Amino acid sequence: MDLIESYRDEIQLVRKPWTRAWVGGLLLLLLAIPLFSSDFIMYVATLIFVYSIGVQGQNILIGYTGQISFGQAALLAIGAFTFGHLSRTGIPWPLCLLAAGIVSGLSGILVGIPSLRLKGPYLAIATLGFGIAVYQIFVNSEFLSGGRMGLTVEKLQPPIDISKVQFNYYFNLLIALIFTLLSYNIISSYMGRAFIAIRDNDIAAEVIGVNITRYKLLSFAISSFYTGVQGGLYSQLLGYLEPNMFTFMEAVTLFVAVIIGGLASVEGSIMGAAFVIIVPQLLSEFKEMVPVVYGITIIIILIFEPRGLYGRWMKMRLYFINWPFR
């Protein structure tokens, strides 16, 4: 949209002073929300922060690299249970979170290996197979799943004198911000450009010197790292885990969030995460209708606005920037 004159401009995340003001204002608003809102709103916002991490990871895989994966629920489960088991042994939470991400990332490489030979629907079934295999292993192994009662995870206690909900809000906001910054940087680096090249045409990308094997696997690893961290944070927030939280529907929900938010956009991922969290809360009286709302939204978005909520937002902005001309 704007003219980029130097490489320094290009790698800057925020280019214009006005955008800087907007972003600063938004951050202040997010910091101030706990001062005037109820516990329930804060809890929903916390869930959105946790979810947006996983959706960003999924978007790096689907939106930027163009690989389908239905094994995401399994990676979520791997991250969550890694976190749960490690934190029960008394290891401090930052290490547990890192381990959750790394174990998920390594499993993600395992899922990614078929992607070197398979494409489209064939890749979808291979990743789906991984998802179902992991789910079955968790369901059938009492050692891993913590038995019939599920696995209890110790919740994080606030170190200073604020309420638990407020502390969870700030804690997850901080981590979500770190990961959002990370994804912006990934996308504007060589790595992100390589992902986009693979999505647009993998043969052409290989011809101009992108190492496809490395970057496809790296994309799987990074997105799984994000998903694993989401799993860890989620388990810490809920304080309890069971394998039934990570079914095929969970993978579909992450997928839906990416599509509704907008493929290949970080802001879109956050909007998509907000959508899949807020809609079930609004429809808590009619739980069965949640998938119907998802489905209808997807159809409307894909037919009328293929770039998702983010695309609509960009068009609105453009309209007001150019106003009164069009």
Next chain:
Amino acid sequence: MENFMQYIVSGIGTGSLYAIVALGLALIYRSTRILNFAHGDVSTAGVYLAITLLGMNFGYGIAYAAAILFGAVIAMAFYFIVLVPAQRRESTPLSQIILTIALGLIIQGLVSYLGGTEPQAFPHPLSDSTVYKMGPLVISELSIGTISAGLILCLLFYILIQKTKLGLAMRAVSENLPAAQTMSIPTRKILAFSWSLAAALGVTAGLFLAPVLLLEPFFMLEPFLKGFAAAILGGLNSLPGAIVGGLILGVAESLAGGFISIAFKNTLAFLIIILVLLFRPEGLLGKEFIERV
């Protein structure tokens, strides 16, 4: 040895149902390059209509025919109302696949809203508990019915595709769409027919599966995934491949459940498929992928 034969027979029973589900998926993939993720949900909707009609004291014939017709109508409506506008706006293959996921979500939600999420028993004219003994083998009335229905459907399908004018048109459309259009084949009607035929096959499989599995809004998810896997195993482009893939998957699953571990039955099926795909990415009977650069 007797156990082995018994497992093979029951594997062929489930395998023939997987084959019917896989045929529907392969039919749609072949002609439109879309993977229909709503296949299982459309058949769930049909089966729920059947149980509602049976509850209102209609006969089996009417209820089953209405269910199959209902599935076909849903698929055709989806094609005309959603897919055609999406294609006019030049949507990518990935987004068309996601549109079918959306249809699946909508049907799932409506079925659980209208039909309730409680599992129900589904009545069937053939009984599951009446068994016949053939030498050392034991086979139930229902699985005889399933196997024969599978065989008859595959045969009818073969005749339709290979021997009739309609089948010729369907093959032409899936081979080369623009060329078929220039030959004045009404491609849109043919594609709509393919969608409804695939849905009808799916509902038929659902009607035979519902008495065995309990009827609930997600009961077709697993058979659908298996059918999907079977279609991939045989090669998504090939209709005979879907049948072969379904039978192989059914038998392999039954043997794995019998001899290795019943808990990991599903996992083993998918592991076999991942292995096959790693060595033969186009499936057993599929054509090799060739890409022009």
